[in-house]
Amino acid sequence: MSETARTWGLRLLALGIAIGLWFNASLQDRLVYSERLVEAGVSYNRPRGVVILHPVQSVNVRLRGSKKAIRQLNPVLVNVTVELSQRQEGTALINLGPENVTAPDGLEVASIEPATIRVELDQEVLQLLPVVVKLTGEPATGVTVEEPEILPNQVQVTGPKSLIARFNHLSVPISLDGRSATFEVSAPVVTPDPLIQIVQPSKVSVKVPMHPPAEVQAQDSKPRKDKR
Numbered sequence: 252m253s254e255t256a257r258t259w260g261l262r263l264l265a266l267g268i269a270i271g272l273w274f275n276a277s278l279q280d281r282l283v284y285s286e287r288l289v290e291a292g293v294s295y296n297r298p299r300g301v302v303i304l305h306p307v308q309s310v311n312v313r314l315r316g317s318k319k320a321i322r323q324l325n326p327v328l329v330n331v332t333v334e335l336s337q338r339q340e341g342t343a344l345i346n347l348g349p350e351n352v353t354a355p356d357g358l359e360v361a362s363i364e365p366a367t368i369r370v371e372l373d374q375e376v377l378q379l380l381p382v383v384v385k386l387t388g389e390p391a392t393g394v395t396v397e398e399p400e401i402l403p404n405q406v407q408v409t410g411p412k413s414l415i416a417r418f419n420h421l422s423v424p425i426s427l428d429g430r431s432a433t434f435e436v437s438a439p440v441v442t443p444d445p446l447i448q449i450v451q452p453s454k455v456s457v458k459v460p461m462h463p464p465a466e467v468q469a470q471d472s473k474p475r476k477d478k479r
Contacts, residue, residue: 285318286361289326291352293368297335302411302446304371310347316358329354331363335372343370373411377450381405381420382440384457388428393464396427400458406440410447418443425457433460 291312295303312329314321330353333345345368349360384399406421423438435458440449 285321286315287321288313289329291329291331293331295333300375302373302375304373307368311364312352313361314358315361320357340372340374343372373413376412377409378415379405380408383420385422385424386427387424388426390427391431394431395462397460402456407450408447409450414446
């Protein structure tokens with residue numbers, strides 16, 4: 252056998268061994284199962300008119316599949332969906348199972364931790380709440396600040412009935428720092444809780460009457476008529 256033929260024979264043998272090793276590893280990846288624990292976000296399909304208080308944001312899902320599928324798994328693609336089909340208020344216990352989990356093909360749910368979650372449900376309401384101005388900071392020295400004027404003095408909000416009932420008004424913070432004369436601003440209404448949302452209007456017009464020391468002194472120095 253020539254040297255060239257021997258060389259090509261050795262090359263083909265090495266190639267065959269490499270292909271065999273690759274095929275064996277690939278077959279092992281497909282046949283040998285593995286598991287992985289991922290943190291999955293929880294989303295809720297809720298009935299209209301129902302608000303979820305303090306929802307569970309995530310649970311741990313243990314997935315089982317081939318070593319290749321587990322190695323290539325992107326945790327972002329694993330999600331848990333909870334169906335709330337009944338219009339109800341109060342505490343609800345939700346049992347989670349494989350039917351609640353969305354995961355890439357080729358993977359199965361081995362377990363969910365916790366397997367049961369507790370959610371608080373409340374009625375969603377639409378309500379008008381008064382708006383008050385909350386003055387902060389210090390105006391210029393000697394300046395007199397009068398009662399602010401606000402328009403409109405009510406805003407419409409939506410949110411859980413029990414939560415809105417805790418508040419009798421909403422605030423609009425206005426800073427007086429460095430102010431020395433009457434000013435008017437458009438300011439956003441501050442919501443006291445993320446579950447309470449402003450429907451309309453989101454901003455109100457606030458006028459803060461202010462009098463410099465010279466005006467105050469002038470008013471005080473005006474002669475007063477004697478009442479007899």
